Amino acid sequence: MTSQVTRSATKSEALERLWGAVIDGDEYAAVGTVFAALDDGFAPESVLLELIARVQHRIGTEWAANRLTVAQEHAATAINERVIAALAHHPSCRRTPDAGRVTVACVDGEWHALPARLLAEVLRLQGWQVDFLGAQVPTPHLIAHLHQHGPDAVALSCSIPTRLPTAHAAITACQAAGVYVLAGGAAFGPDGRYARLLGADAWAPDAQSAAQCLSGDFPRVRFTSNHQPIDDLPHLADQEFTMVSRSAARLVETTVGDLERRFPAMAGYTDAQRQHTVEDIAHIVDFLATALYTDDDELFTEFVIWTAGILSARGVPTESLDPALDLLAAQLRDFPRTQRIISAALTALTDTKDEQRV
CATH class of the missing domain: 1.10.490.20 (Phycocyanins)
Known part of the structure; x- marks a missing residue:
């Protein structure tokens, strides 16, 4: 019990230190905080999801409450992105790819790339070779990448609901290229209803669930078809x-x-x-x-x-x-x-x- 209390307190302290560094725009202090967490015994995945992701969620909450300006929110998010990049190069985060290859991309028009980046790093930690394409990936370029590199799956991220029509086109195009599509992000709904509506092969509410989904028995090859987006949504x-x-x-x-x-x-x-x-x-x-x-x-x-x-x-x-x-x-x-x-x-x-x- 004592060990659990101490670890919980350490996590809380690390969260506050990371929050303070991010809000102050102190990249070095932020990186130092997550490296110290690793030295204290935190698993790399825990640092990503229980520290960095939670701080990012708090950034959004503070912006919505008008306690952070848009500029402050952008600056804080940029620091978090730099922290993730630094974490990826830490010796404890290196893993030889042996699980397969996956492409992680945000749909066209989606600029919130940090959730997708967190997923990409979690998948790397679990042995996947990850092609992270970042924010706002035009569907034709995404499909060209899939044809060129032939990943086992593509994870499509969408946080803004108004990008759902674009996400639908991307899902359909990826499936037509023979690639399994995992959808994730707030835009697909807290229960994944829009991922199912738009015909994705799977949906995951968070990075850990996505990794578990991809580690399961999913079809490595799909057959192309004449499926069109209108087939899913006859009301259109x-x-x-x-x-x-x-x-x-x-x-x-x-x-x-x-x-x-x-x-x-x-x-x-x-x-x-x-x-x-x-x-x-x-x-x-x-x-x-x-x-x-x-x-x-x-x-x-x-x-x-x-x-x-x-x-x-x-x-x-x-x-x-x-x-x-x-x-x-x-x-x-x-x-x-x-x-x-x-x-x-x-x-x-x-x-x-x-x-x-x-």
Whole structure:
């Protein structure tokens, strides 16, 4: 029991030291902290997932609570990336590849590369030869890499739900190239629902689960087929996703203009505040299009509620969300699935406000 308490305290102390170094932008102190953890007996995988990954999660939480600026969040993430790179070269992390070859890549448009990098390093520790392609990998380049190197599997990372249509195309293309596809990342849902919806061969909620999945009995060769993304999502035949996504710029412009007339407080906005409003509405339209692609009300509702929380943390009135959604619905009145999705979000927004008043 004493040993467990001591080890727990050491882990807590190491977390705080790493957090402090990362926030201070002190790369040397951060690297020194993780090397010291290795010297204290932590396994390399534990350092990756129980120290670095947890600090990164805290960075995101602090940004969402408006306690870190975007610049601070980017700087802290860059330090964490450098720490992982240094850790990979530590003698205790070297392993002769003997498990197979895997490609790890973020889908095109996905710039959050650190979760994929953590996975790549965990797989290396478990004996995989890993080709880590990093952030925002265009699908044609990914497929060219697969043809050239012939990995046993490809692990596709996606953290931003609006990239799910792109992820779907990448999954289908990789499978057509005969490669097993493991999907991971927050965009696929906490239960992997979107990975299953989009036809991935497997889904993993974290790096350890992904490694276990790849260590199992998965098909090393797939047969190409005439499978197309539309086969997975027959609801796309109504063209609502296509029409909303293609008219996104007009929808944003019209909504902002109408909102200025309907929400008088916007008259006092600074140029920066107005630009942020335009960006927020653009994100709303993007998430609406993605909800239409997946035909999932919850995807859009969760984003709207999350946006309300972010605005509140930044001292921005959330009252503008309701009229913004109403204005979008009015422009898309002839789209039944769109009406259903927006209506569900408005109801959830009202319920959330009522709960906060209690």
